[in-house]
Amino acid sequence: MDDHLPPRLSPSSPASSTPPAQPATPPVVVVTRPRAQAPMLVAALERHGLRTHQFPLLDIAPTPNLDDLRAALGDPSRYSLVVFVSPNAVQQAFAAMPEGFRWPQEVPVAVVGPASALALAQHGVAPPAHRVIQPDTHADDARQDSEALYARLDVPSLSGREVLIVRGNGGREWLADQLREAGASVRTVEAYRRSVPVPDAAAWLALRAVLPARHAWTLTSSEAVRNLDELARANLSPADLDTLHGAPCFASHARIVEQAKSLGFRDVTLTGAGDDRLLASVLAWAGPVSAPEHAPAAVSAESKSSTSSFTVTQTPVPSAAPASAPASTPAPASAAAKPSPAPAPAAPPAAFAPTMTVNHAPRRGGWLIWVVLVAVVAAVAALQVRNERLAREIRQHAQTNEALAQEMRVLSRADQDSVSQLQQKFGALDARTAETRDRQAALEQANQDLLRNRDDWQRAEIQRSLEVAAEQLQLTGNVAGALAALQTVDARLATLDKPQFNAVRRAVSRDMAKLKAMPSFDLAGAALRLDDAINAVDTLPLISSAQPLEAEQAAQAPHAAAKPTKNAKAHAAAASAPAASTPPNAGWSVGVRAWWARLWNDVRDELGQIVQVRRVDQTEALLLSSDQAWFLRENLKLRLMNARLALLSRNDAVFRADLGRADTLLARYFDTQSSRVTTVQNQLSQVRATAGTLQVPTLADSLAAVRGSGKE
Numbered sequence: 280m281d282d283h284l285p286p287r288l289s290p291s292s293p294a295s296s297t298p299p300a301q302p303a304t305p306p307v308v309v310v311t312r313p314r315a316q317a318p319m320l321v322a323a324l325e326r327h328g329l330r331t332h333q334f335p336l337l338d339i340a341p342t343p344n345l346d347d348l349r350a351a352l353g354d355p356s357r358y359s360l361v362v363f364v365s366p367n368a369v370q371q372a373f374a375a376m377p378e379g380f381r382w383p384q385e386v387p388v389a390v391v392g393p394a395s396a397l398a399l400a401q402h403g404v405a406p407p408a409h410r411v412i413q414p415d416t417h418a419d420d421a422r423q424d425s426e427a428l429y430a431r432l433d434v435p436s437l438s439g440r441e442v443l444i445v446r447g448n449g450g451r452e453w454l455a456d457q458l459r460e461a462g463a464s465v466r467t468v469e470a471y472r473r474s475v476p477v478p479d480a481a482a483w484l485a486l487r488a489v490l491p492a493r494h495a496w497t498l499t500s501s502e503a504v505r506n507l508d509e510l511a512r513a514n515l516s517p518a519d520l521d522t523l524h525g526a527p528c529f530a531s532h533a534r535i536v537e538q539a540k541s542l543g544f545r546d547v548t549l550t551g552a553g554d555d556r557l558l559a560s561v562l563a564w565a566g567p568v569s570a571p572e573h574a575p576a577a578v579s580a581e582s583k584s585s586t587s588s589f590t591v592t593q594t595p596v597p598s599a600a601p602a603s604a605p606a607s608t609p610a611p612a613s614a615a616a617k618p619s620p621a622p623a624p625a626a627p628p629a630a631f632a633p634t635m636t637v638n639h640a641p642r643r644g645g646w647l648i649w650v651v652l653v654a655v656v657a658a659v660a661a662l663q664v665r666n667e668r669l670a671r672e673i674r675q676h677a678q679t680n681e682a683l684a685q686e687m688r689v690l691s692r693a694d695q696d697s698v699s700q701l702q703q704k705f706g707a708l709d710a711r712t713a714e715t716r717d718r719q720a721a722l723e724q725a726n727q728d729l730l731r732n733r734d735d736w737q738r739a740e741i742q743r744s745l746e747v748a749a750e751q752l753q754l755t756g757n758v759a760g761a762l763a764a765l766q767t768v769d770a771r772l773a774t775l776d777k778p779q780f781n782a783v784r785r786a787v788s789r790d791m792a793k794l795k796a797m798p799s800f801d802l803a804g805a806a807l808r809l810d811d812a813i814n815a816v817d818t819l820p821l822i823s824s825a826q827p828l829e830a831e832q833a834a835q836a837p838h839a840a841a842k843p844t845k846n847a848k849a850h851a852a853a854a855s856a857p858a859a860s861t862p863p864n865a866g867w868s869v870g871v872r873a874w875w876a877r878l879w880n881d882v883r884d885e886l887g888q889i890v891q892v893r894r895v896d897q898t899e900a901l902l903l904s905s906d907q908a909w910f911l912r913e914n915l916k917l918r919l920m921n922a923r924l925a926l927l928s929r930n931d932a933v934f935r936a937d938l939g940r941a942d943t944l945l946a947r948y949f950d951t952q953s954s955r956v957t958t959v960q961n962q963l964s965q966v967r968a969t970a971g972t973l974q975v976p977t978l979a980d981s982l983a984a985v986r987g988s989g990k991e
Contacts, residue, residue, distance in 0.1 A: 310497055448472045524544050529564070769787050815955060
């Protein structure tokens, strides 16, 4: 029998036959912080009797580009303010600094929360020697975010001065944008990188075992909530996913609550900033949690109303003693009122034999049942105590192992940093000379100056190239030149290979596709045809002219008086032919006929020059005076010249309007039966057909993308 067995037991008491109540199993709290940041919260939860399960949703790693970080923090005195957005930013930034680095006392530091301030204090940056700015943490509704930090800053004093923000990859741009709008020159540098961990099969198996039990989640990052939803949808069944979305969640910020509810989490509680508020909300949800007991409660051994009772005592008996022993004398009533003292352990339980004293003879056969019942109760209590003790030891060992693992990780990281520093020192010692030291210092200074604004310079150069190409494209319509400029910008962006320029490169590719899709036409040929038409306007015959002449007739007009006409030649031939073929006696009659023929031809020619018969649809075309005819030709020239300028400037609407007006003037006031007028009309039709569309696409997408990248 166990030493904690009660000395007296009343058969009439109900508690004497019922095992002690088992303590309720405490709920499980799933901690989603990165593994290196979770031990403090885990220890606080387990101190209050809660069980914990670590399921990290973020991995924190140093940035691969330590040169930019060292260059940014090489001389902090040039900044009027340095902002660390998280404890990870503090740890990674100071880890990248050389040994013996001290933060200047005149440079103020701003942090978002007390955890970051504690991390700074570990590196020697703390009041009163340094000025550390952080949000107010005393109010009940205090926030620990960029908005709360911005309210504590002296923003007007930062105008025109340089501010450095040390952060991880990505993140919010709100604080940087607000400071830029206030006139500060803001520079951001990456100190660490966040990534999504990949839980293995054992981690998912352990999480599935937690989901059916009473459990809750702690959510301390919007990115962690998104990672949890993505991982759960890819690895959990629909039933487990629904259980996860219905589990209680405790978030430290309103943005985390909004993110969780938008992803389908139904029970999300806003706790407020800080681990103390998070812990208080979780404990309020969990309710009272019973602490594990070290020994079972003593069974009641007294029943004032019992009419019959018996007493069980433990008497040491030697192993060689007979199986039965004389019964003890009945215990007096005063002895039944007090518990007998516990016997000292002298031998294994098997060496003890029970001695019973029965008060009433009629119940002699029931003592064996009570003995067995007492033995079962004692055994159950002993097993429960042993199980609780083993569970407590297992938790203690697990906490010890976790602390040892954390220490080993810290030591391993410190060893790696030490080895890296030693390797750098050995390499520097092998390569250093007096001359190379001077050159290296000069080159490092120049490199820092270049790296300081390299991204801004590259962005400004790309923007200027795109603006020049866009201006040339709109002014001259030089599609080939603009396409060449875009190809040069795209090649430069491909060489840079920086994520912040990806949007610019996509916009440049779209504009290149638009320019390549433009149809090509002979712009210079069309302009030359318009020049020929302008030069030919002065020679075009009008409908109002008395004798419209063709090109060959105009060339022969000055010599018409010196040469015989076609009719005169015919008369001469007719006169000479009879003279050669007729006999001499018929000369007088032939001469008379020739004279009458010449007279008739002369009269007909004179009448033809006086009276002309034409069909004219526009009557005002016949009433043009010489001055009006001159203004008409000049107006036509101006229309064609304006169309030529619109063609060269690619103004499609003006170009086609002026060509249409010129066609109308040619058809209304000029002789369309003349070959010259027909030639000009054909030239204008060819220009209109070959020009196609004159509108060229703009480079607005590329310009908007490069200007937007400068505001990020």
